[in-house]
Amino acid sequence: MSEDRALREQVEKLNRIGIALTSETNLKKLLGLIVREARRFTGADAGSLYILEDGKLFFHVAQNKTLSRRPDPPPGFKPYPLPLSKESIAGYVAITGEILNIEDVYGLAKRVPYSFNPEFDLRNKYLTRSMLVVPMKDREVEILGVLQLINAMDETDTPLPFPKSAERLVMSLASQAAVAIRNAKLIADIKALFEALIRYSASAIDARSPHTAGHSKRVAAYSRAIALAINEETAGAFVDVFFAPEQMEELSYAAWLHDIGKIGVPEQILDKENRLSREAMTAITTRFELIKALNAARIWQDTYIENKDELQGKGVHEQAVKVEREIEEDFSFIKKVNQSLFLSDKDLSALQAIASKTYKDLQGDAKPYLADREMESLSVRKGNLTDEEYKRIQTHVELTHNIVKNIPFTKTLENVPFFSASHHELLDGTGYPRGLKGDKIPVQPRILAVVDIFDALTAADRPYRRAIPPEKAGEILRAEAKAGRLDKDIVDLFLDKELYKL
Numbered sequence: 001m002s003e004d005r006a007l008r009e010q011v012e013k014l015n016r017i018g019i020a021l022t023s024e025t026n027l028k029k030l031l032g033l034i035v036r037e038a039r040r041f042t043g044a045d046a047g048s049l050y051i052l053e054d055g056k057l058f059f060h061v062a063q064n065k066t067l068s069r070r071p072d073p074p075p076g077f078k079p080y081p082l083p084l085s086k087e088s089i090a091g092y093v094a095i096t097g098e099i100l101n102i103e104d105v106y107g108l109a110k111r112v113p114y115s116f117n118p119e120f121d122l123r124n125k126y127l128t129r130s131m132l133v134v135p136m137k138d139r140e141v142e143i144l145g146v147l148q149l150i151n152a153m154d155e156t157d158t159p160l161p162f163p164k165s166a167e168r169l170v171m172s173l174a175s176q177a178a179v180a181i182r183n184a185k186l187i188a189d190i191k192a193l194f195e196a197l198i199r200y201s202a203s204a205i206d207a208r209s210p211h212t213a214g215h216s217k218r219v220a221a222y223s224r225a226i227a228l229a230i231n232e233e234t235a236g237a238f239v240d241v242f243f244a245p246e247q248m249e250e251l252s253y254a255a256w257l258h259d260i261g262k263i264g265v266p267e268q269i270l271d272k273e274n275r276l277s278r279e280a281m282t283a284i285t286t287r288f289e290l291i292k293a294l295n296a297a298r299i300w301q302d303t304y305i306e307n308k309d310e311l312q313g314k315g316v317h318e319q320a321v322k323v324e325r326e327i328e329e330d331f332s333f334i335k336k337v338n339q340s341l342f343l344s345d346k347d348l349s350a351l352q353a354i355a356s357k358t359y360k361d362l363q364g365d366a367k368p369y370l371a372d373r374e375m376e377s378l379s380v381r382k383g384n385l386t387d388e389e390y391k392r393i394q395t396h397v398e399l400t401h402n403i404v405k406n407i408p409f410t411k412t413l414e415n416v417p418f419f420s421a422s423h424h425e426l427l428d429g430t431g432y433p434r435g436l437k438g439d440k441i442p443v444q445p446r447i448l449a450v451v452d453i454f455d456a457l458t459a460a461d462r463p464y465r466r467a468i469p470p471e472k473a474g475e476i477l478r479a480e481a482k483a484g485r486l487d488k489d490i491v492d493l494f495l496d497k498e499l500y501k502l
């Protein structure tokens with residue numbers, strides 16, 4: 001082959017590698033790809049890659065064909081930092097930006113500042129001979145790291161020195177790699193920033209009410225546990241379902257953001273512990289004190305001023321005590337109803353009887369014991385929310401959708417708005433906001449529905465009821481699945497594998 005043609009082929013190869021590198025945005029995969037391509041390009045037996053960060057060299061990738069073929073290949077390793085100094089070969093290249101093409105690392109000249117560390121060779125019974133060590137320079141200015149190629153092999157697997165002609169080509173590959181690394185890092189940084197922003201916003205909204213603090217975080221963690229378990233299924237309903245990394249990410253965002261629309265629901269409703277708001281209860285307490293005082297005053301006035309001739313001191317006192325006791329009983333009953341979870345027919349009639357009572361205010365006008373709004377809150381049959389308040393809370397899903405759909409997600413995350421806003425949909429169509437049924441609800445919102453209910457039941461500080469132990473919550477989930485509202489396979493997986501034990 002003519003030299004010209006060989007060079008042209010090399011350049012073409014280099015171009016192809018460049019394209020492959022720029023299309024890999026996952027930093028870890030990219031680093032592996034760089035070493036693999038550089039080794040293939042030069043016929044190197046082994047290769048490593050160091051990244052320069054915070055004044056240190058981090059050893060990131062080690063590949064070694066000879067060792068990987070042994071029956072006991074060395075185990076994988078975690079990136080670790082090396083001090084940045086001219087005493088190591090990689091350090092020297094990182095500091096000076098020079099390329100080092102070493103024929104034999106065991107025959108280094110005395111005058112060079114760097115030396116070869118034989119520790120790896122000794123530990124692995126490997127023999128390093130030639131090395132081509134190049135800086136990874138971004139736009140020929142900043143050094144991002146060092147690419148180290150070891151033992152250029154001939155056809156018989158004998159190590160040879162790296163040819164001079166490889167230097168420029170590997171330099172060129174290394175600088176393409178540097179650009180790709182910078183881009184991948186930038187993408188990773190933006191992603192981390194975006195994720196943090198989402199987590200903080202969701203956590204801040206959860207924290208508006210002590211009853212929901214940490215809810216979105218737990219929903220995200222449970223959902224992830226379920227998706228990972230689904231990925232491991234080798235039989236059953238989920239055998240064909242697999243969450244690729246992008247889909248895991250999509251599910252995680254949907255989980256973190258599912259209740260973000262609660263930002264639009266007033267705190268008094270979210271935080272409501274009893275049937276009446278704190279303000280309403282304070283108003284009623286004050287009113288009943290006033291009713292008591294006014295009644296007492298009226299009784300004494302009637303007796304001493306209007307009927308002053310009749311001395312009925314004792315009788316008046318008894319009457320006053322009786323009226324006062326009645327008022328206190330009414331008030332105690334209201335307090336009891338305010339805190340109760342269910343309202344019986346008998347209690348409702350008793351409440352109506354109180355509501356129909358009136359008192360005369362300071363101007364002498366007749367006023368009801370209870371205002372219509374207070375009566376509406378108190379006469380809820382189950383729970384502590386009026387229909388209106390309940391509807392108001394339900395609007396959080398539409399608000400979630402409105403907020404999340406305005407986040408410019410990438411194509412791989414395009415379903416986040418739909419998934420997050422469908423976490424209250426139920427399989428039998430009785431959920432909200434759209435009343436979706438059966439297969440219209442994908443697996444992701446089905447997962448969210450299960451874990452959302454589980455967390456609402458088991459969270460320690462939900463309003464108006466104590467935390468339910470996981471076993472009891474599990475029974476409720478199974479009953480919901482049996483009734484056709486929740487996905488039975490998801491419920492079973494979640495409970496049988498105890499995925500709630502994070």
Ligand SMILES: [Fe+2]
Pocket residue numbers: 258259396423424452
């Ligand atoms: Fe919700």
Ligand SMILES: [Fe+2]
Pocket residue numbers: 215219258259452
């Ligand atoms: Fe929720």
